[in-house]
Amino acid sequence: MSKFTKEMVDSYADKLLIGLTEEENKMVLEEFDTIDKTISIIENISGISELEPMMYCLDDIATNLREDVSLPSIPVTDALRNAGKTDGREIEVPKVVE
Amino acid sequence: MNKSITELHELLVNKKITDKELIEESLKKSHEVEEKYNAFVTICDDAKESEITDSLVSGIPFGVKDNYSTKGILSTGSSNTLKNYIPFYTATVVEKLLNAGAVMVNKTALDEFGMGGTGTTPHTGPVLNPWDKTRMCAGSSAGSACAVASGVYPFALGSDTGDSIRKPAAYCGIVGYKPTYGMLSRYGLFPFASSLDHCGVLTRSVLDAAIVTDIMKGQDNHDMTSWDSSHIHLKDALTGNIKGKKLFYIKEICDIKNYKDANSTLKEHFKIFNHSLELLKESGATIQEESIDIDLLKAISSVYVVLSCAEATSNMSNLTGIIFGPRSDAKNVFEMMKEHRTLGFSPLIKRRFIIGSYVLQKENQERYFKNAARVRRIIVDKMKELFKKYDALILPVSSGPAKKFDEDLDILDENTNILEEHLQIGNFGGFPSITIPNGFIDNLPVGINITGNCFDDENVLNIAYTLEKMMPYKGQIAKEK
Numbered sequence: 107m108s109k110f111t112k113e114m115v116d117s118y119a120d121k122l123l124i125g126l127t128e129e130e131n132k133m134v135l136e137e138f139d140t141i142d143k144t145i146s147i148i149e150n151i152s153g154i155s156e157l158e159p160m161m162y163c164l165d166d167i168a169t170n171l172r173e174d175v176s177l178p179s180i181p182v183t184d185a186l187r188n189a190g191k192t193d194g195r196e197i198e199v200p201k202v203v204e
Numbered sequence: 205m206n207k208s209i210t211e212l213h214e215l216l217v218n219k220k221i222t223d224k225e226l227i228e229e230s231l232k233k234s235h236e237v238e239e240k241y242n243a244f245v246t247i248c249d250d251a252k253e254s255e256i257t258d259s260l261v262s263g264i265p266f267g268v269k270d271n272y273s274t275k276g277i278l279s280t281g282s283s284n285t286l287k288n289y290i291p292f293y294t295a296t297v298v299e300k301l302l303n304a305g306a307v308m309v310n311k312t313a314l315d316e317f318g319m320g321g322t323g324t325t326p327h328t329g330p331v332l333n334p335w336d337k338t339r340m341c342a343g344s345s346a347g348s349a350c351a352v353a354s355g356v357y358p359f360a361l362g363s364d365t366g367d368s369i370r371k372p373a374a375y376c377g378i379v380g381y382k383p384t385y386g387m388l389s390r391y392g393l394f395p396f397a398s399s400l401d402h403c404g405v406l407t408r409s410v411l412d413a414a415i416v417t418d419i420m421k422g423q424d425n426h427d428m429t430s431w432d433s434s435h436i437h438l439k440d441a442l443t444g445n446i447k448g449k450k451l452f453y454i455k456e457i458c459d460i461k462n463y464k465d466a467n468s469t470l471k472e473h474f475k476i477f478n479h480s481l482e483l484l485k486e487s488g489a490t491i492q493e494e495s496i497d498i499d500l501l502k503a504i505s506s507v508y509v510v511l512s513c514a515e516a517t518s519n520m521s522n523l524t525g526i527i528f529g530p531r532s533d534a535k536n537v538f539e540m541m542k543e544h545r546t547l548g549f550s551p552l553i554k555r556r557f558i559i560g561s562y563v564l565q566k567e568n569q570e571r572y573f574k575n576a577a578r579v580r581r582i583i584v585d586k587m588k589e590l591f592k593k594y595d596a597l598i599l600p601v602s603s604g605p606a607k608k609f610d611e612d613l614d615i616l617d618e619n620t621n622i623l624e625e626h627l628q629i630g631n632f633g634g635f636p637s638i639t640i641p642n643g644f645i646d647n648l649p650v651g652i653n654i655t656g657n658c659f660d661d662e663n664v665l666n667i668a669y670t671l672e673k674m675m676p677y678k679g680q681i682a683k684e685k
Contacts, residue, residue: 118558122517123524123538125546126554134555137509141559141572144506147499148575151582159577160584162399163385163429163634164658172425184292190531199526199537 110138205229205265206355206681209412213260223253223263223307230265230309233356241332241354243347245270246278246311254305260415262305267351267360270311271318272298273392277308281317281394282326285529285548295392296427297361297403297420304419309357312347316550318363318396319516320344321371324609325550333375334682335648339606342375344368345406349376352406353682359407359416365396366508367601367627369404370639374601374651377641377680379672380406381413381665384658385634386431388417389424397515400508400631408679410640410669414438417661441662442669447488449595449667451654453481455495457599457622469604469645476643477600480652483674484598489667491598494590503579505625507632509556510563510576517560523548584633591657596667598654599626601639605648627653636661638668641677647685649677 115134119126126134148154182195191198205226207215215221234247244267256263268274271281273291280286294302302308313326323331323346331346333339334354341350345362349372352360362369364382373380381404388403395401403420407413418438424430460466460474481491525531525544532543549557563572590597603623630637635655642652652671656664672678 115558118561119554122557122561123542123545124549124554124557125542126558127551130551130554133551134558137555137559138562141506141509144503145510145572145575148503148506148579149571151499151579154575154578154582157578157581159574160581160632161577163631171428180292187292188289188528189526197526200535200540202537 108135108139109142110135205233205357206679207358208409208679209260209264209358209415212264212358213262216256216263223256226263227251227253227265227307227309230357233354234310234351237334237351237354237356241334241337241350242329243313243331243350243354244310245280245282245313245326245328245347248277248309248311251307251309254307257305259304259419261301261419263307265307265309265357266301267310267312267348267357268298268308269314269345269348269361269363271314271363271394272361273394274298274308274311277311279311280327282314282328283316283548284327285523285525285544287327288530289528291392293392296389296424298392300420300422301416310351312345312351312360314346315344316553317394317516317520318344318365318368319512319553319556321366321368323347323372325552330609333606334684335377336606336685339608339648340375342371342602342606345372345380348406349373349378349380352376352408353378355681358412359405362404362406363393364402364404364631365400365512366631369406370627370630370637370653371602373406373639374641374649375606377649377651377677377682378406378408379410379413379638379640379668380404381417381638382630382636383417383421383661384636386427386429387421387433387436387661389422389427389430391424391426395519397512398519399515400512402631402634408681410638410665410672411439411442413638414442414665436659436662438662438665441666443666444670444673446484446667446670449489449663450492450593451484451489451596451598451667452492452494452590452594453598454501454626455493456498456501457626458493472645473600473604473650476645476650477652480642480671480675481598484667484671487670487674492594496586500579500583500586501622501626504583504622504628507576507579507583508625508628509559510572511580513556513560514564514573515560517557517564520557580632583629587629587633587635588657595660595663596654596656598652601627601651601653605645605650630655634658636664638664640668640672641680642671642675643677
């Protein structure tokens with residue numbers, strides 16, 4: 107029996123502010139089972155736990171850091187252009203504190 | 205528009221054709237291709253001519269995948285969550301091409317935010333394969349591949365997080381090139397999984413891929429992962445001489461005996477692959493077989509899903525419908541965001557976010573996320589060890605030609621085989637990787653991939669260029685079945 111449940115999937119979806127249909131929930135469960143089986147194989151690879159996880163593509167890259175100088179920023183009107191509702195220099199949202 | 209960049213440049217310079225005529229032809233073709241294959245999100249009917257200069261791309265029309273920001277032009281990522289988003293800046297690589305005089309004529313459809321391998325999940329509907337409309341283009345750069353293969357223009361931009369340039373290239377019978385990680389700035393590319401995301405290009409020849417990438421590459425202060433590539437000259441490196449080069453293929457992927465009940469398509473695919481190896485040998489290269497632990501190869505797709513979903517969950521958390529994207533009418537901020545995300549994301553994306561969130565939970569990180577990242581290291585270290593002995597890895601792309609729409613729903617299941625997923629190795633290690641067409645099965649194109657060590661792009665492209673010269677598929681335009 108799978109250790110993943112419908113309720114668990116709904117709970118994670120809710121944390122992400124996403125609603126799922128029954129069908130979508132079922133598809134997540136199926137994929138979880140497949141991944142879990144592969145991870146079980148991975149766990150058995152000799153010495154796996156001692157390895158440093160590889161989080162970036164190039165471990166040895168010299169990253170390009172620019173000088174910490176202030177540069178002109180975009181006009182506020184441009185930054186707000188895609189927002190649905192604005193009030194002057196600010197984005198308008200419904201009242202958060204009831 | 206069926207010609208190469210250098211051919212079009214010559215016609216423009218010698219005034220055999222004007223830039224205006226070229227743009228008009230490309231726009232006309234764009235509308236035809238949209239009608240037939242649904243390849244675009246936006247067609248820029250107001251595209252303006254540019255000055256013809258020494259730059260080979262000046263005056264040449266091109267397409268941009270719709271996950272690149274383009275100032276003043278709709279940029280949706282093919283998602284309902286950004287269906288009305290108009291950026292106020294242009295991605296660096298697009299800007300470089302525009303500055304060189306290239307003319308953007310359309311924005312191409314993709315699997316939503318690049319998260320998919322079928323070309324079936326754009327918010328504008330599936331992209332159809334120009335060789336056979338009942339088949340997919342693969343993804344995510346489906347629209348770009350379809351348009352280049354259809355002869356809308358000689359090149360289009362793509363992006364590649366798993367194989368999103370290189371697989372559509374194979375399914376559409378064209379060239380798809382993803383340079384070493386960081387050679388192209390990703391400033392302005394919508395992020396999917398930042399440690400795996402690459403910019404790149406789809407063309408109809410290796411030379412055109414080199415020309416376009418030479419223009420786009422370079423360090424960018426807006427992308428700290430970009431690096432100085434001024435010593436790399438891709439076009440100049442295409443000598444056609446690969447004498448003494450050593451290539452390898454992976455036994456576990458290329459031995460037909462590993463495939464139980466292999467069908468005739470798969471057998472033909474390997475026959476074509478082996479013929480390409482013979483051509484390379486005739487050119488003076490040596491080819492050897494290498495073995496890699498089958499469990500590692502089987503883990504590739506799960507490692508990819510775990511890592512890419514984890515990164516995507518974080519990258520896409522800004523999609524709330526408040527700062528940009530269509531706004532919900534809900535009365536509460538959280539309900540607004542939930543409605544926006546629930547209605548806006550496709551089922552595939554939702555699935556990926558939930559997986560990503562799960563593997564990043566404190567109690568799950570070690571078993572899933574970190575173990576996946578450890579396997580990534582083992583695979584990359586193994587490849588780097590092999591690249592000390594060899595100039596490049598060569599493998600067939602996918603298990604054959606483009607799939608029918610009902611064959612692959614882009615769900616990770618137990619039957620997903622290594623042959624379909626191995627290109628993700630190129631993203632794990634940031635390796636330069638190129639797909640070129642190498643034959644046909646039932647009148648449908650198939651492709652072959654060449655991948656090399658990081659920063660060795662000149663060598664990878666020269667091997668592809670040499671092989672391309674020995675086959676009749678360079679510059680081909682899709683002919684519908």
